[in-house]
Amino acid sequence: MMTKPFAEACEQNKDPILAVIEPLLRDCRNVLEIGSGTGQHAVHFAANLPHLLWHTSDMAENHPGILMWLEEAALPNTRPPLRLDVLRDPWPEIAVDAVYSANTAHIMGWLEVEALFAGVGKLLPEGGLFALYGPFNYGGHYTSDSNARFDQWLKMRDPQSGIRDVDDLNRLAAAAGMGLVQDYEMPVNNRTLVWKKG
Numbered sequence: 001m002m003t004k005p006f007a008e009a010c011e012q013n014k015d016p017i018l019a020v021i022e023p024l025l026r027d028c029r030n031v032l033e034i035g036s037g038t039g040q041h042a043v044h045f046a047a048n049l050p051h052l053l054w055h056t057s058d059m060a061e062n063h064p065g066i067l068m069w070l071e072e073a074a075l076p077n078t079r080p081p082l083r084l085d086v087l088r089d090p091w092p093e094i095a096v097d098a099v100y101s102a103n104t105a106h107i108m109g110w111l112e113v114e115a116l117f118a119g120v121g122k123l124l125p126e127g128g129l130f131a132l133y134g135p136f137n138y139g140g141h142y143t144s145d146s147n148a149r150f151d152q153w154l155k156m157r158d159p160q161s162g163i164r165d166v167d168d169l170n171r172l173a174a175a176a177g178m179g180l181v182q183d184y185e186m187p188v189n190n191r192t193l194v195w196k197k198g
Contacts, residue, residue, distance in 0.1 A: 006038060029051070030052070034057055036058045039070055052077060053078075056080065060083050082094075101133070102132075105132060106135060107154070109160030113172065117173055117178075121177050129196055130197075133190060135191070179196055
């Protein structure tokens with residue numbers, strides 16, 4: 001019997017993230033979450049943003065856990081997870097106003113990060129938003145000692161992963177037709193970066 005997955009980080013960051021994305025998504029109707037993970041964010045945000053249809057997605061192995069959260073919450077405005085490995089799967093053909101992703105860019109390899117931005121750029125309409133939460137570097141520098149240690153741990157686990165530099169992400173965004181419009185400071189040395197298409 002599978003137990004419902006739980007991430008302490010999701011529990012701690014869900015309200016600070018909600019405070020940032022709520023005004024951003026006020027005029028949106030459909031949001032795609034890339035890398036829904038446990039499913040905790042999806043149910044929290046969908047419950048608090050009832051005007052939105054929240055589309056979850058992740059690699060296939062994470063779908064059972066996401067479904068446990070979605071089924072228990074039984075919210076009318078969530079959708080079952082779409083299969084999305086950004087390098088291997090075709091991107092979902094859904095109309096969305098915004099894309100949201102948390103704690104994904106530093107876990108992915110760089111080729112996957114490139115594919116993420118290219119895919120989001122193609123999916124979003126003119127004026128659409130891409131909100132990305134996580135730890136980031138600026139000008140090649142860490143924002144804290146704890147982020148430096150975290151990056152070292154990530155690279156020991158997978159040399160292709162690591163904390164990404166905002167300058168590099170902005171270049172990928174520009175190539176995908178998006179420009180940075182907001183950069184929010186978040187608790188525990190994280191940020192929420194928001195790009196706009198067009």
